[in-house]
Amino acid sequence: MPAERQAAGGLGVDWARYTGTREQVARLRSRQRRSEDTQRLLLELRGARDDLASQLAIARDPASRQFLEAQLRTLAGQIGELESERELTPSEQSQLELLESYRAEVALLNGRQERIEREARALARPPGTPEPTASAN
Numbered sequence: 001m002p003a004e005r006q007a008a009g010g011l012g013v014d015w016a017r018y019t020g021t022r023e024q025v026a027r028l029r030s031r032q033r034r035s036e037d038t039q040r041l042l043l044e045l046r047g048a049r050d051d052l053a054s055q056l057a058i059a060r061d062p063a064s065r066q067f068l069e070a071q072l073r074t075l076a077g078q079i080g081e082l083e084s085e086r087e088l089t090p091s092e093q094s095q096l097e098l099l100e101s102y103r104a105e106v107a108l109l110n111g112r113q114e115r116i117e118r119e120a121r122a123l124a125r126p127p128g129t130p131e132p133t134a135s136a137n
Contacts, residue, residue, distance in 0.1 A: 045078060053072065056069065
């Protein structure tokens with residue numbers, strides 16, 4: 001961590017603000033993953049609900065029907081709970097969009113930097129010297 005702290009200080013970034021922002025991003029990413037997991041679980045539960053409803057439609061014996069109806073009620077409750085916590089708030093969604101735009105911008109800048117470094121190395125090579133292979137870099 002000291003190297004990270006030194007790098008942040010070298011850029012003029014307040015360490016407390018940097019770590020706070022980093023933790024906020026980690027919480028946001030965690031919330032996004034939970035939301036995605038909840039979405040997948042909802043799909044599975046809805047599929048199970050549809051299967052139970054199909055079984056209930058063909059069940060004739062009262063004990064089976066009672067059991068399937070209880071299972072359907074339980075699933076409906078679970079689905080309701082998950083639906084209420086699934087969605088990201090508008091604030092979380094906008095923060096994620098901003099974070100993704102920054103990540104895309106950083107990737108673009110990294111690509112540009114690599115291209116400039118290659119061009120600088122090519123200009124620094126004496127004329128007639130072959131370009132080194134990728135393994136030599």
